[in-house]
Amino acid sequence: MLFKNKRVLGIDLGSSSIKVAEIDVGRRVSTLQNFSLVPTPPMATSGGDITDPGLLSEAVRQAINELGTKVKNAAVGLWGSSVIVKRISIPKMEESLIPEQIRWEAEQYIPYDINEVNLDYKILNLASGQADTMEILLIAAIQEVVYxxxxxxxxxGVTCSLLDVEGFALANCFEANYGVLQGQVVGLINVGSSVSNFVIVESGEVxxxxxIPIGGLIYTNEIAKSLDVSMAEAEGMKLGLSSGQAVPEEVSSIIENTHEVIIEEISGIIEFFHNTSSAQISKLYFTGGGSSTVGFKNAINQLLPSERLDPFLSIGVNPKVFSSEYVKQVRNFCSIAVGLGLRTLGDS
Incomplete structure (x- = not known):
């Protein structure tokens, strides 16, 4: 939403892996035509922040080259503390007057110099409950991170034609597969490696x-710390438990205890939303590599009824390119890239 520059590459710059999706967006059916996933160089990011742009660029180039695509425009997501999304109420006014009002509101709510952020907004179609006000989603992104x-x-080697909020891309992927759930409020969670995205959608609107500044890496960290092993060994134990391999018996209890840390973060957000809104979340949909950790579904079910988000429930997959086994392997990792790839040039 933050920049406008018909198909684009959806690029998810994850701290564990880079995902690139190319989607043929149709009026009735959209189809995944290309997808690549390459490891993010360890020194390219830290804690979800980009620390070596050049190194990250080379990895993105590799991911794009693997596609063999001719598409040269990209939609990319912003994440973490670099972007703030806040719902506000403002007096009803002509749409032409909103940008000036938004800048004033941003100065009250955004903890950064207003001249150092890119501002955007979305008018919500939901009723505000008051005839003289309107509901707005205020979006601010730190310019330095945007650049x-x-x-x-x-x-x-591609043009950055669209910059979006990763949470919005997640919601875009959800709507493309599940449709607009009128009258329903759902929570969407993408558990990444270092950062997790949490979005609430009401009647199809974010x-x-x-x-949340934690993700699947927290399990690896806790295993490494508790068992005094390297991060590589800890990651192997985590993945080994998920695939049924023999691992030290302590690994299971460490993971169970770590579930509580993530669930507590999610629970806090849900409680905040319920305390500040008349709407109530009825269901959670989860995705992301971190959500594949053994026991995550049972843990999150303690909060609300939940199910795994399927990015290919309605979106088709080119059978000439992808085997059903490959789709099964990448299903948990591609929701953000798919949501971005569903955008087209000229989107706002």
């Missing part, structure tokens, strides 16, 4: 978006 992300993509 860095854009440079990473440009350095990989009404809340927040990123």
């Amino acid at each position: 860095t992300v854009s440079d990473v993509v440009t350095g990989a 009404v809340f978006s927040r990123d």
